[in-house]
Amino acid sequence: MRVVGREIILVRGKDGQMNAMLNVCRHRAMKLLPDGCGNARRFSCSYHAWTYDTDGHLTGVPGEDTFGPVDRDDYSLVRLPCEERAGIIFVGLTAGRPLELDTWLGDALPYLEALELDKCTHFMTKELAGPNWKVTLDGYLEGYHFGALHPNTVALTNHTNRMTHDRFGPHVRNVFALKSLDAMMDKPRDEWDPAAAMGLVYWIFPGMSIAGGWRERTVISIILPGDSWGESMTWQATLLRTPPTTPEEIAEAEKTAEWFFAAFRDEDYTAQTDVQNGLPSLADKHMIIGRNEIAVQHAHESVRRLLAGESVLDPR
Numbered sequence: 001m002r003v004v005g006r007e008i009i010l011v012r013g014k015d016g017q018m019n020a021m022l023n024v025c026r027h028r029a030m031k032l033l034p035d036g037c038g039n040a041r042r043f044s045c046s047y048h049a050w051t052y053d054t055d056g057h058l059t060g061v062p063g064e065d066t067f068g069p070v071d072r073d074d075y076s077l078v079r080l081p082c083e084e085r086a087g088i089i090f091v092g093l094t095a096g097r098p099l100e101l102d103t104w105l106g107d108a109l110p111y112l113e114a115l116e117l118d119k120c121t122h123f124m125t126k127e128l129a130g131p132n133w134k135v136t137l138d139g140y141l142e143g144y145h146f147g148a149l150h151p152n153t154v155a156l157t158n159h160t161n162r163m164t165h166d167r168f169g170p171h172v173r174n175v176f177a178l179k180s181l182d183a184m185m186d187k188p189r190d191e192w193d194p195a196a197a198m199g200l201v202y203w204i205f206p207g208m209s210i211a212g213g214w215r216e217r218t219v220i221s222i223i224l225p226g227d228s229w230g231e232s233m234t235w236q237a238t239l240l241r242t243p244p245t246t247p248e249e250i251a252e253a254e255k256t257a258e259w260f261f262a263a264f265r266d267e268d269y270t271a272q273t274d275v276q277n278g279l280p281s282l283a284d285k286h287m288i289i290g291r292n293e294i295a296v297q298h299a300h301e302s303v304r305r306l307l308a309g310e311s312v313l314d315p316r
């Protein structure tokens with residue numbers, strides 16, 4: 001992955017442990033592995049063929065008798081902090097700085113674990129270029145825009161401007177009311193199926209949205225700042241609880257995933273790019289965020305706190 005200008009390798013080793021390291025050869029900083037996924041026993045640099053094992057240890061320096069001796073430990077790949085929780089791999093970009101994930105995720109962790117993402121099957125990942133990451137993110141955090149921006153997609157199944165909101169430190173859970181709720185309300189309580197009536201979205205600060213909850217399909221969007229302030233890159237992964245097996249099931253799952261992705265691209269990301277283009281004209285004014293856009297408020301407040309050197313974990 002490329003994350004805010006850093007090239008990163010994620011490896012699951014033979015022991016099952018995840019490791020993260022910079023995808024940069026320690027000889028002369030060549031990008032070690034090309035983009036993509038796969039299996040390898042070792043990594044070999046295409047420039048002068050230095051080799052590393054999958055833990056990042058330098059194992060081979062061709063022509064070392066002419067190059068000069070190289071201390072294997074001093075020139076291993078740079079390891080980054082990497083831990084898993086709730087089926088999610090977290091990586092820190094600062095080598096040597098502990099992640100302290102249990103503190104960071106706090107009360108959100110049991111809810112994330114309950115989603116059992118580790119038991120889902122990865123179906124497809126797509127990339128989506130967008131404007132500034134905060135502008136992009138704002139679109140994930142409220143249901144106020146469903147009716148106006150998504151009349152023929154999201155708003156077919158979701159009520160507009162109806163949601164609950166819970167927060168766990170900087171993290172958020174928004175639950176959107178689905179239209180299937182209406183018919184359910186007329187039924188006796190023991191026939192209610194809450195999972196079928198709610199669109200559950202967790203948002204893990206600063207840029208991961210987990211949409212789908214207990215349902216068959218979960219869409220995880222990771223919004224990463226780009227190389228410049230006006231750009232972002234979103235990795236959108238579709239996970240399925242039951243892997244499709246027949247060609248018909250696979251085609252159906254592909255169609256649904258593509259449809260979802262296209263709605264984001266053609267509606268949300270198009271609107272957010274227009275927001276980005278509008279912002280400079282209002283540079284001497286301010287935006288206004290409503291009470292019904294509470295998660296947007298919370299996100300901006302958490303960013304403000306971080307910029308001010310305050311903790312986002314403090315109770316407020």
Ligand code: FES
Binds near residue numbers: 025026029045046048
């Ligand atoms: S830069 Fe990788 S071997 Fe030279």
Ligand SMILES: [Fe+2]
Binds near residue numbers: 139145146149154268
């Ligand atoms: Fe949207």
